[in-house]
Amino acid sequence: MFASHTPSRRLILALIALSLPAAWTPVSAATPPATRPAGEKLMAEDAAPEPLTVRALLVDQPDERVVLLSNGMRVILKQYKVAPIVAVRMYVRTGSIYENPYLGTGLSHLFEHLLHGGTTSTRTEAESRELLLKIGGDSNAYTTYDHTCYYINTAGKRLGTAVDLLSDWITRATFPDSEFNREMGVVQRELERSVDEPNRQLHYLMMKMVFADHPAQFPVIGYKQNIQTLTKQDVVNYWRNRYIPDNVVVSICGDIDLDSAQQVILDAFADFTRRPLDMKPLPEAQTIVSQRSAVKRMNVSAAMLNMGWPSIRLTHPDLYALDVASYILTSGPSSRLTQELVYRQRLAAGVSGASWTPEWGRGVFYVQVRCPPENLVDVRKAILDEVRRLADEPVSEEELAKAKRQKAADYVQSLQTVDSMASMLAMDLISTGDPHFSADYVERIQQVTPEQIQRVARQYLKPASLASALIAPHDADLGAWQEATEAKKIGQPGEIRMVRLDNGLRVLLQNNPATPTVSIQLFTLGGLLAESEANNGISNLMAEASLRGTEGRTGEEIAAFFDSLGATINASAGSNTFFWQAEVLAEDLDKALPVLADVALHPAFKPESLEQVREPILDAIRAREENWRAELFDYVRSKYFGDYPYGLDPMGQVESVASLTPQDLRAFHDRYLVGGSSVLAIFGDIDEAKVEQQVRDLFGDMPDGQTPPLAPPAPGIANPGEVFVKAKGPDRQVGGVAIAWPSVAFTQVEDRMALTVLDTIISGYGLPSGWLHEALRGGTNKYVYEVHAINWNGLTGGFFPAYAGTQPEQVSKVISIVLEKAQKAVQGEFTDEELDRAKGVILTSQLLDRQTNAQRAMQASLDELYGLGYGFSDNLPELMEAIGMDDVKGVAKRYLGRQPVIVAITPDPDAVEVPGFEKVVEAAQTQPVQPEAGR
Helix, strand or coil, X not given: CCCCCCHHHHHHHXXXXXXXXXXXXXXXXXXXXXXXXXXXXXXXXXXXXCCCCEEEEEEEECCEEEEXXXXXXXXXXXXXXXXXXXXXXEEECCCHHHCCCCCCCCHHHHHHHHHCCCCECCCCHHHHHHHXXXXXXXXXXXXXXXXXXXXEEEEHHHHHHHHHHHHHHHHHECCCHHHHHHHHHHHHHHHHHHCCCHHHHHHHHHHHHHCCCCHHHCCCCCCHHHXXXXXXHXXXXXXXXXXXXXXXXXXXXXXXXHHHHXXXXXXXXXXXXXXCCCCCCCCCCCCCCCCEEEEEEECCCCEEEEEEEECCCCCCCXXXXXXXXXXXXXXXXXXXXXXXXXXXXXXXXXXXXXEECCCCCCCEEEEEEEECHHHHHHHHHHHHHHHHHHHHCCCCHHHHHHHHHHHHHHHHHCCCCHHHHHHHHHHHHHHHXXXXXXXXXXXXXXXXXXXXXXXHHHHHCCHHHCEEEEEEECCCCCHHHHHHHCCCCCCCCCCCEEEECCCCCEEEEEECCCCCEEEEEEEEECHHHHCCCCCCCHHHHHHHHHCCEECCCEHHHHHHHHHHCCCEEEEEECCCEEXXXXXXXXXXXXXXXXXXXXXXXXXXXCHHHHHHHHHHHHHHHHHHHHCHHHHHHHHHHHHHXXXXXXXXXXXXXXXHHHHCCHHHHHHHHHHHCCHHHEEEEEEECCCHHHHHHHHHHHHCCCCCCCCCCXXXXXXXXXXXXXXXXXXXXXXXXXXXXXXXXXXXXXXXXXXXXXXXXXXXXXXCCCCCCHHHHHHHCCCCCCCEXXXXXXXXXXXXXXXXXXXXXXXXXXXXXXXXXXXXHHHHHHCCCCCHHHHHHHHHHHHHHHHHCCCCHHHHHXXXXXXXXXXXXXXXXXXXXXXXXXXXXXXXXXXXXXXXXXXXXXXXXXXXHHHCCCCCCEEEEEECCCCCXXXXXXX
C-alpha cells in the first residue's frame, strides 16, 4: 500500500526512491525571519505579495489542523506530544516522472541536492550548516518518481528555525556555480555506485518492462549521459515551473501549539506567492498483454528474481484485496511462498513482495526471490502455482484474519514517532486528498473477503501480463530459464476479411497473433443524425442502458463477468453512430462474445436499470458548463449548426433525457439496430473460421434491413458574420473564444485531407503548434492559456473551429489575431517547408493511431460504415503524399475565405468588439451541448 507509512510501505519506498537521500549539507541563518532581506523571490518580483492568509480549513480538530493557504500551499499541523520534539517535512509534488522535457536526466534528484542546504540570498551554505547543527542536525531529503521531500527533526522550541530554513531554501535559492558543479559530480558518483547495486538494477529492469511507454521507465537518478547535458539554467527553470505553492505540502507534527505553528508558517512563507502550474498530464501506461522477461548479469552469488503483474492506482477500490493477497503470499515466515520456497522445497533463501500502488497511475503486484540459478525454473513454477491457487481456492478464515492483523499491526507500529506521523499525514494528503486515508485504509482492510481476493487474483495476476526481471551471476547457465520464459514467435496482422450475413450485417475479421488480445466493436448508423431536439440523447442513453441488463442477465452480472476476465465493455453514442465495444484476452473470446451479443441485441431496458444510468448522464450534462473548454465547444457547435442535429449534444439535454422512457428506448433500439446499417469488427489473436461461425450463430437473428433515413446533408454555417457572446458571472476567470468556418463531410476525402494539412500548419496536429500557437502563445506572446483548431468531419458535414482560452480583457485581441492568421491562409502564404512538415506529422500520427487491435477495428468499421470501404485507411499514406500546395491553398480560400461565426464566453461581454460582425449578447445557458468526435 502506497499511502500509509507502514513498514511494508517503507520497504517499497526504499525500492522506488531510487535516488538515495542527499548527503545533508546543514545550513544556517543568523538573521531572524522578521529582519532578513527579501532576497530573490520565486514569484513575480514586480509587485509586493499580498499577505499570506488561511483560505480554507480542511480539517479542524483540537489536536489537528489542515489548512489551504491563499497562495495554494497546504499545511498539516498535528499536536503529538510523545516527546518535546517536532518533525517538519516539506513535500513538493514533483519527481522524475514530471521532468518533461528532461526525462531521464535525474533533474529532480540533482535539484534536491542543490536546494537542500544550499546557498540562498540570505544565508551561505556554511551558515545554514552551522544553524542546522545548533538545532540538532537531523535533516535530509529524498526524491522519488512523484514527489521530493525535505525534512528537519528538532526540539519543539526550535520549530521557528526549522520552518525558516525550509522556506528560505524553497523561496530564495541562488544556485552558485560552485555548488552546481559540485553536486553535478556528486549525483554522477551516486549513479556510478548504483551500477554495482543488484537490488537497484533489478528494480530498473522491472520498471523498464512494466512502464515501457511511460515516464516511470526512467530511473529517478537518471542516466549519466543525460545528466551531463543539464545546465544551471535548466535547474532554475525547473525551480520556477515545479516548486510553486500549489505543489507544496508542509507537515508539522509534535509538541506544538496549533495557532502558534500556523503563524510561524504564515510568516516564513510570506514571500512564496502563487505562480501558474506548468505540468503536462501523464500518459496511461499501456496494458501488458503478453509475458515479458529481462535478464542482467552481474557480480552476484545468487540469482535475484522479481515477478510482477501490472495492477491498479492507489485510489482503486481493489486496493484492499490486493494488499491482503500480497500479505498472504509473502509477508512473514508463515506466508505461503516463504513456507513453500524456503522451508518445504528449500528452493530459495528468501521471499518478499508487495502490492505497490502509486497515485499517478497503475501499480505493480510483485514477488521477489533470491535463489540459486539452477532453481529458477522451479521457483517460477511454484510462484505461479501459488498465485493460481489464490485465484482458484478461497483463503481460509484463519489465514485471512492473520493477514488483516498484520496490516493493522503495521499501521499501529508506524505511528510511534512524530516523524512517521508527519510523513503519513502528508503522503495521504498528497496521494489521495485525504490526510486520514491510512486510518480509513485499515478499516477497509478488515472488510476484505475471500471472494474478493479470488476475484482480484483472477483479474490482475494473469500469466499473460507477467513481467519477470532477473539478475543472474555471470557464469550461471540460464538455458532452462530462457526456454521457460521465451515468448512464442509472433507474426504480423493478416489481411482484413469481410463476411456479410444474410441480414446484411458486415463482419470484419483480422487475425493478429502479435498479442493475445481481441477487440470487439459493433457500430450502427445513428447518433445525433437519428435524433431531434425532442429525443436528443436517446442514442447514448439507449446504449448505456443496455449494459444494465438483458433478458437473461442483470447489469451486476454483466459487470462482474467482464471484471472477472480482466476485460472491459462499454457502450455509447456519437454524432453519427451508436456502438458497443469490448476488449478481452484471446483465451476468453468464446465466453465474452455471447455476452456482448446479448447486451447489444437483447437489452431489457427495465425502469430501475434505466434510472441507474440516467442520473449520471444528467449530472454530466449539467457539469459541462463548469468547464470553460467544454462549454465553449458546446456553444460554438450550436451556433454554427443551428437547428441541424450536429448542433445538439450526443449526451442529450436535461429535458429530453429526463423524459425518455423504457418504451422509447426499446422502440429506438428496434428501429435502428439493423444488420444492413451495422458493422461488427473482431480484430486480434483469433481463429477466423471459428469466430465467423460463432458470429453467425449469435448475430444471425439480428433484424435485417437499413436504418431509416438519417438527417440530410448539413446546410452549412447557420449564423455567418455574427458574434455571439455568452455572459458569465464574475467568478469565471477565463474568456473562451471560438471562430468557426465551414468544413466537409468525412467522405469528401480530398478536401478533408487538404483541410487536415491546413489545420496542422495553422495549429498543429494533436499537440498545439503552428501559426496560432506562435502568434498567441509562443515566445513573448502570452495572450492565451491554450489555442488550437480542429477540422471536425461528420458523415453529413463538418466545421472548422479555432478556439482559445484567454483573459477576459484579451478576448477581442485574440479574435483579431485568429482572423488575421485565417486571412494569411486565404492569401496562400504557406511555405514548402510547412507543407512537408505538416504532412510528415500527420502521417506519423496516423500510423501511431493504428497500432492496437481496437484502433484498427474502429477505423475499419467506420470506414466501411461510411461507405469508404474497410481498407480505405491503408491508402492514407499515398493519399496524403498526393496533397500538394495548390490543394492546401484551394481549401484555405474556399472554406476560410467565407464569413465565420464567432462565439465568446466571458464575464465581460462589453469588452468584445469585432469590426464587421454583429454582436449578440446572451445570458449564460443552463443547458449545454457537446462536441463529439465524428463517429
